Amino acid sequence: MSKDAIYTFAEISKGFDITEKLKLVLFTAGIKPNTYVILKINPEDLGEKYRFEQLLKENKIPFIASRQKGYEEITKVIKNEIRWEFKGIWIGYDLFKDEKSKKDFLRYKRLFAKKQFKKAALVAGKLYGYPTCCINKDLKEIPEYIKKHYTSYEYYKKIHDAERKYPFLFHQICSKECKATAKLNRLYSSTIKKFTPKLWKQYIKTDSFKSEIIVDKESDVLLKGKTIWPERDGHEYEVILRHPHNKKYYLYAYLTKHTYKRGTILKAEIKQKHNYADITVKKTIGILSHIMHERKMPLISRKY
Numbered sequence: 001m002s003k004d005a006i007y008t009f010a011e012i013s014k015g016f017d018i019t020e021k022l023k024l025v026l027f028t029a030g031i032k033p034n035t036y037v038i039l040k041i042n043p044e045d046l047g048e049k050y051r052f053e054q055l056l057k058e059n060k061i062p063f064i065a066s067r068q069k070g071y072e073e074i075t076k077v078i079k080n081e082i083r084w085e086f087k088g089i090w091i092g093y094d095l096f097k098d099e100k101s102k103k104d105f106l107r108y109k110r111l112f113a114k115k116q117f118k119k120a121a122l123v124a125g126k127l128y129g130y131p132t133c134c135i136n137k138d139l140k141e142i143p144e145y146i147k148k149h150y151t152s153y154e155y156y157k158k159i160h161d162a163e164r165k166y167p168f169l170f171h172q173i174c175s176k177e178c179k180a181t182a183k184l185n186r187l188y189s190s191t192i193k194k195f196t197p198k199l200w201k202q203y204i205k206t207d208s209f210k211s212e213i214i215v216d217k218e219s220d221v222l223l224k225g226k227t228i229w230p231e232r233d234g235h236e237y238e239v240i241l242r243h244p245h246n247k248k249y250y251l252y253a254y255l256t257k258h259t260y261k262r263g264t265i266l267k268a269e270i271k272q273k274h275n276y277a278d279i280t281v282k283k284t285i286g287i288l289s290h291i292m293h294e295r296k297m298p299l300i301s302r303k304y
């Protein structure tokens with residue numbers, strides 16, 4: 001067994017984003033029973049795939065690797081054009097504590113393929129160690145339910161609040177007061193601090209800076225192809241940095257009661273922490289008309 005080698009790998013790897021690193025550490029420590037992590041492979045770090053799979057084999061960790069897929073990043077923002085370029089490939093790894101879990105996972109995939117979402121979610125919830133109260137609430141939150149119980153602002157506020165209160169978690173929580181969630185968040189944080197203190201520090205650090213952001217698309221919940229909120233009291237926009245920070249054009253989810261047109265440029269103060277950013281808008285600078293934002297590949301997004 002060389003768990004320490006996995007912790008070291010998690011700390012120094014270039015191909016794992018920070019949230020992927022956290023999941024890998026929690027899984028290795030036996031705190032998260034199973035998980036899913038995404039490894040990006042860039043031309044400079046071709047060896048990481050080989051090293052990672054070797055570590056999994058040495059530790060007798062059953063896993064399933066996805067097909068290799070390409071991913072893009074924003075490389076330039078010129079006038080009204082947001083340019084995405086091919087950066088490398090990524091592989092998703094489903095990691096299991098034992099062969100039984102791997103079987104349960106394959107059962108989950110079959111249920112999902114057969115559109116038996118309720119059964120699938122129950123199996124998945126158990127696999128990833130989510131509290132039962134949260135799994136049940138998540139199952140209830142279909143578009144009809146959301147439409148009845150939340151305004152647009154309330155709905156996204158709930159998600160933003162949960163991310164800020166429980167930054168180490170990866171599931172939809174049932175309520176801000178969920179005791180099982182609070183306990184899990186403490187356990188996850190202390191585990192990461194114990195085994196990978198550098199990673200923990202990096203994750204809790206706040207990076208404050210001023211920048212200009214461009215308002216892009218707005219989040220929505222659809223029912224039969226139509227929005228459930230024809231009237232809105234708030235908006236969750238995807239915003240993009242107009243100039244790079246740490247050489248990157250970050251994308252953030254920005255929740256506001258104001259309405260902005262797509263392409264609006266805002267001057268903002270940004271506090272980036274954990275895997276979100278708190279954004280305070282100072283003023284509107286202008287608007288980019290006919291914003292061109294061609295993403296050829298979908299964003300990589302799957303939690304667990």
Ligand SMILES: [Zn+2]
Nearest residue numbers: 133134174178
């Ligand atoms: Zn709960």
